[in-house]
Amino acid sequence: MAENAAFALQQLAVFLIGCCLGSFYNVIIHRLPRQESIVRPGSHCPHCGKPIAFYNNIPLVSYLVLAGRCAYCRQHIALRYPLVEGITGLLALLLFRRYGFxxxxxxxxxxxxxxxxxxxxxxxxxxxxxxxxxxxxxxxxxxxxxxxxxxxxxxxxxxxxxxxxxxxxxxxxxxxxxxxxxxxxxxxxxxxxxxxxxxxxxxxxxxxxxxxxxxxxxxxxxxxxxxxxxxxxxxxxxxxxxxxxxxxxxxxxxxxxxxxxxx
Known part of the structure; x- marks a missing residue:
């Protein structure tokens, strides 16, 4: 039982880490073709330019809570953002289940x-x-x-x-x-x-x-x-x-x- 619980927690952690990396990948996807820095400025709304607070930048969760809209200007957030986060988290989980660490x-x-x-x-x-x-x-x-x-x-x-x-x-x-x-x-x-x-x-x-x-x-x-x-x-x-x-x-x-x- 303890081993199963520990493995379940490991899987959850790997999935969440994958989702967080997916959030960063969204920054690269948006900025790299535009030849912009992927470090500065921090995450901001592409419509109004306002910085995104950390509590509005939680992978998958924030998109659902905000109903796919910016917290400030209420413009639509592209579906690509949660999609990349979810896909990256799922791939990380599947690979972990296959190979472990x-x-x-x-x-x-x-x-x-x-x-x-x-x-x-x-x-x-x-x-x-x-x-x-x-x-x-x-x-x-x-x-x-x-x-x-x-x-x-x-x-x-x-x-x-x-x-x-x-x-x-x-x-x-x-x-x-x-x-x-x-x-x-x-x-x-x-x-x-x-x-x-x-x-x-x-x-x-x-x-x-x-x-x-x-x-x-x-x-x-x-x-x-x-x-x-x-x-x-x-x-x-x-x-x-x-x-x-x-x-x-x-x-x-x-x-x-x-x-x-x-x-």
Missing amino acids: QPQLFVEFCFVSLLVLITFIDLDTLTIPDVLSLPGIGLGLIGSFFTPAVAWLDSLLGILLGGGFFYLIAVGYHYVRHQEGLGGGDIKLLAMIGAFTGWSGAMFTVFAASLTGALVGFAVMWRSRKGLTTMLPFGPFLALGAVCYLFWGQRIYAWYLYEVLGK
Whole structure:
């Protein structure tokens, strides 16, 4: 009983810490594309500019208490804020339940944190900052020396295969249509994903992102009636595919090998 209670408290603490980090990630998501300091000034309303009191800046809770509005000017607060906090807290909890306080927890939480930041920045600006993806490639490779999940050679292959695969697609698309299809940010993001997950994770991510991206893309094109000119960020689909691989990739591979191929 005591052990179960202690584990429950640990899970709660990890979730709350994840939510608090998610609150800080919201600052980065808002300010990084604008080239503003992520340290100063402190948290403030983007509409009226008034500083947010600490009791109005409690992750998830404050949004609910304030009914999604600023406490001063009563303007709507974007749903992104509690969404990022909740997603980050949930990912931290799921990783903790899988690994406990092992090095793999911190490596993979660093990875999913970068994915959360990149996803929401890409949704807002249709760009993926190099300041996140390029250091992420190095962190993924370094992390492979401290965890057993991905060997350093597998990480290196993931970088080369992931980035190289998308680079070839981008070159081919530009050659055929004489316009940019995949941005350089997507190429670097897939290289980062390969660094953390290895070559198999990079390939899984490409397949999953292409499938979900195509489904959503067709729906958006049909609704907007803009055809192939519709702008749709691909980074969020890559991030979703990478997270799916972290939690279910090996099971899906095993199912495919044994149930589909009969091996």
